[in-house]
Amino acid sequence: MTDDRAPALCVLAPDPLLAVEIEEGRAGGAPEIHVHPGGQGLWLARMAYSLGARVVVCGPFGGEVGDITAHLARSADLELRATGTAGAGALVQDRRSGEPEEIATMPALPLDRHALDDLYGTTLVSALESDVCVLTGSRSDIGVPGDFYGRLVDDLRASERAVVADLSGDAARAVVEAGCTVLKISHEEMAEGGFASGTGLDDLRKAARTMVGEGPAAVVVSRADEPTLVVTHDGDVLVTAPPMTTVDHRGAGDSMTAGIAVGVGRGDPLPQAVALGAAAGALNVARHGLGTGRREQIETFAQRVTIEELS
Template sequence: MPSTPRVCVIAPEPLLTIEIETDPVRDAPEVHVHPGGQGLWVATMARSLGAEVVVCGAFGGETGEIAAHLARTRELEVRPTRRGGGGALVRDRRHGDDPHHVVMPSVPLDRHALDDLYGTSLVAALEADVCVLTGTQHGVGLPQDYLTRLARDVAASGTPVVADLSGGLAAAIDRATLSVLKMSHEEMVDDDLADADSVPALRAAAGRWVADGLDAFVVSRADEPTLLVTADGTAALTTPPVSTVDHRGAGDSMTAGVAVGVGRGLPVVDAVRLGAAAGALNVARHGLGTGSRAEIESFAERVTVDDLG
């Protein structure tokens, strides 16, 4: 497998994100404009880790066109569907830890847009070394069986599939089509997949998915050790402690690191070590899905792995 893998990220709901902060030097408003949403944050971190990245998503309307342009300035290849999408998120962070949000929901994808996105995504995924499936948050209206079909078709052609999904989108997917599924412990409890957020409960829940054919289940647990559950057992991966600047985007950065590791052909535990390092270092920075490849790879060497049996 290549040291510079090609990663295909399926981003059904890309967003234009606008952050308003206070410039401490001038004591004046400071505006930052970025491509955002789960898929684009995953893609940005994968590019930071040296992968070639293609993003397939709905980039309709003015905001979609701007988000696509900004993504290209970050050296992401964008293959857009121009109908639907176009969501935006404005976050005013000038007034403490409780920022004011304005969300413009994405335009739902109609039948034609869904067909266009499917064809574009399938072709791009088959050209890649690994495909990453991401979900939606603001009502883009993705049918639950949509990613299920895509995962099945991509996996059937031999491209590994990494998914960062929860809820109905995750539940609908055939476990055997996924190389890795990443989910947070909060999502597992909220979706009634696990009875509690304790290690035994999370292990048991993830183990059921593995028994159904999933290769590896990764459970992110905020500042607690990440769990990796496979048919061979469970491991706990611990990163060195890092002071948090912004916790947002840690999970997406972890997914990107795992996907890049899978694309490089690393053993799954080493792919998850890379993902854990990417997630941990991302919280120490301003800017979601950002980081230095050299720093992340060095930090990954300090991630400890404990065999839980």
């Protein structure tokens, strides 16, 4: 039975980003400039908030760009627990041609030992006050080692907190070994990280079953336009959302993870939590703006998502 109370989520966002986008003006007018808080953690947090969750975001929001990013995030009703002095990154894109052209990119500053310790402690304490902790990675090398994530999972499991991770590479390997609640990972990341020998369904299924045997309660493998693979100790299923015309494919995976985390937080069975995530991801690609959507539309659309058990 679904718990309709608002779940509390703690989102680790180690790489917040100020996103500046130049769009074609309406009716041939002057270009439009849009400014958003970005990065995987913040995009995911925005969708989780749209789905009714109470969201706390932990991350480094130092420097001039970090101040602006934090202000925009708080304006979107996200609670922030900022750490250290490391600065956030920034990305300027020209999207007037229909395809994004990066004009300028400023990577986030690397996190030193003290900044990592501050981020760890802040995330741990915040997660202990939440129903679910969501772990995200970064698009740049800011120096967050895999064992940072593994230690977080170990400490949160000791306090019986659910952990949903959207990670790849060494970070994914660390949370698998530590036994996170759910690892969400793409088919490409499964192959590139050496978890699977290929991206075919059989290869992914075999690899995910091996990973589940090592610790996680579930592995969710997103497969682009193909049905999402969900592997648990109880069996394997495919989750399929109705096809949508894509306006902007970015953020679909983050929206899916947000839906999964919200579903886990409110007590949905895992296949239904993934169905909510699939609906959030599918509807997100039909909108301008990453991590955005309306809860009532996503909840209704989730009823059209199919769940097929695999033998």
